[in-house]
Amino acid sequence: MAVSAADVKMLRERTGAGPMECKKALEETSGDFAQAEKLLKEKGLAAVEKRADRATNEGKIFIKIKDNVAVLVELASETDFVARNPEFIALGGTIADLALAKGYAEPNEELSNMVTDLATKIRENMGLKRIKMVKAGAGEYLTQYIHGDGAIGVVVKMGSGKPEVFEKDEAKEFAFTLALHVAAFNPLALDKSQVSQAVLAEQEEIFRKQMESDEKFAGKPANVIDNILKGKMAKYLSDICLLEQGYVKDEKFTVSQVVENMSKQLGASLKIVDYVYFKVGE
Numbered sequence: 001m002a003v004s005a006a007d008v009k010m011l012r013e014r015t016g017a018g019p020m021e022c023k024k025a026l027e028e029t030s031g032d033f034a035q036a037e038k039l040l041k042e043k044g045l046a047a048v049e050k051r052a053d054r055a056t057n058e059g060k061i062f063i064k065i066k067d068n069v070a071v072l073v074e075l076a077s078e079t080d081f082v083a084r085n086p087e088f089i090a091l092g093g094t095i096a097d098l099a100l101a102k103g104y105a106e107p108n109e110e111l112s113n114m115v116t117d118l119a120t121k122i123r124e125n126m127g128l129k130r131i132k133m134v135k136a137g138a139g140e141y142l143t144q145y146i147h148g149d150g151a152i153g154v155v156v157k158m159g160s161g162k163p164e165v166f167e168k169d170e171a172k173e174f175a176f177t178l179a180l181h182v183a184a185f186n187p188l189a190l191d192k193s194q195v196s197q198a199v200l201a202e203q204e205e206i207f208r209k210q211m212e213s214d215e216k217f218a219g220k221p222a223n224v225i226d227n228i229l230k231g232k233m234a235k236y237l238s239d240i241c242l243l244e245q246g247y248v249k250d251e252k253f254t255v256s257q258v259v260e261n262m263s264k265q266l267g268a269s270l271k272i273v274d275y276v277y278f279k280v281g282e
Contacts, residue, residue: 003027057281058083059129061153062092063144064100068136070144070155071100072278074129075115082124084149091118095128105133132276140273141166145179153278154179162268171270174262180248181255182275187242190272195237207232242272 003026010033029035059076060083075092077083095111098104104111107128119126134155136142141158156179158166165171189195207229211217217225238244243256253261255272263270 003031007031007033059126059280060089060092060150061146061278061280062096062150063146063153063155064093064096065142065144065155066100068140068142069100070134070136070142070276071096071104072130072132072134072153072155072276073099074131074278074280076127076129076280078124078126082122082126085122087118087122088126091115095131099131099133103133104131106131130278132278134274134276139163141171141175143172143175143179145176145183147180147183151280152183154182154275156182156275157273159271159273160268165266165268165270168266171262171266171268174270177249178255178272179275181245182242182277184248185242185245186277186279187245187275188240189242190274191241191243192237195241200233203236204229204233207236242275 003023007026008023025036058078058080059074062073062075064071073092073096075088075095077088082088091114095114098111107130111128115126115128134142134157136157139159139161141163143156143158145154156175158175160166211225211228243254245255247253247255247258259270259272
């Protein structure tokens with residue numbers, strides 16, 4: 001049967017498929033739009049299934065905050081080209097909005113089906129890698145930071161005995177800068193109390209073996225070696241713990257010192273309650 005250009009255009013708008021594919025689908029289904037759309041989707045699914053084993057190491061992080069709840073979403077793709085696709089970006093925002101509205105704290109069938117629908121249209125393997133929900137309680141405040149093109153996303157939860165302080169621009173800007181700091185330095189923990197004994201023991205063993213193989217430590221008394229080891233562990237903790245890291249805007253001061261100084265400046269005690277760091281592909 002003859003297929004008009006208008007019919008092809010309409011099917012393209014509904015499916016995103018190429019003009020020749022739309023024309024062929026309409027011819028094969030005798031102009032039945034519903035069947036043609038189904039046929040194109042089946043072909044798209046087949047194409048995606050063939051690529052299902054291909055790595056999805058690109059993508060974007062999406063963050064939405066509303067009513068003291070934050071949601072972080074990692075939507076993955078095969079290529080950075082697709083990660084910049086407006087439909088891909090719109091889908092990530094929609095998923096974050098839906099997760100926030102319905103309280104989804106992890107990927108589910110509803111959200112995964114939305115990803116599959118776009119994957120069949122674009123014909124590239126995609127995946128909803130993870131979702132994280134962060135809730136703020138009384139006296140707490142949430143802020144976010146997205147780095148560059150969405151490769152890194154951070155949510156920081158702040159707290160204060162005077163929650164009205166977070167209505168001030170200075171407090172909001174400070175919280176945002178702390179989120180930027182987390183994005184830049186990717187701390188392993190908030191403070192040393194959150195670092196597991198297993199991690200500490202493993203790192204201490206690494207330092208000890210490094211010293212044993214270094215000639216400059218040969219023959220040194222055990223107590224000297226132990227003191228050097230303590231110094232190395234203290235430096236390690238200052239590198240991986242957010243509160244002990246040098247502040248992103250002035251590394252002469254630790255984050256904890258800057259928080260204390262800002263508390264005095266604003267006349268309200270501030271503290272970092274928690275943070276979440278997402279990076280594409282991790």
